[in-house]
Amino acid sequence: MVDKKGKKQWYEILATKNFGNVIIGETVAYEHKNLIGRVVDINLGNLTRDVKLQNIKLKFRIINVSDGKANTEIKGYELVSSYIKRIIKVGRSRVDDSFDVVTLDKVKIKIKPLILTKYKAQKNVLKNLRNLVKNEFVDYIQKENYEKFVSDLVSKKLQRDVRSKLNKIYPVGVVEIRLMDRI
16 A cells, blocks of 8 residues: 655754754654644753753744754743642742733733742732732733743743842742743
8 A cells, every 4th residue: 555645754843043943853744834833842951951941841833844944933831840849848838820911022921920938928928929920920021022031031030030029028939930831
């Protein structure tokens, strides 16, 4: 029996220009148009060769293919679940939230921040922390384009800035974005 589709071809998957267009993987397909829209997960520690970033997973979506190379855009950012379990300690409070924001260049994203306090906190303090973190992230994201936002997110600049403001309300141990997904 002869396959009518022909032979599958190998395609290299390239990271975005933020990461120097390095090869993050390979995939096979009958035609290059079948690759568009595929999502590839990669550990940020492997991508940047920095062990400190191994707790973060980036999602790249293939947007176009040329000359056997698939170009991508960053679709998502996620903390590894084992890391979240490791940083949560007894005697501390956890604040979670989820909201959608639109960047300056009209990219809609979902953000899920995670805040861990250094000590147990009262409900009204946790409510104030949740409101402040939402306002800070929304204000920042609406004023920046998507590429700059992702760059600041990966370099942890955004989290450091928000953490310093949250510490004025209550001592905070961890401020992270647990999940960022492009909608």
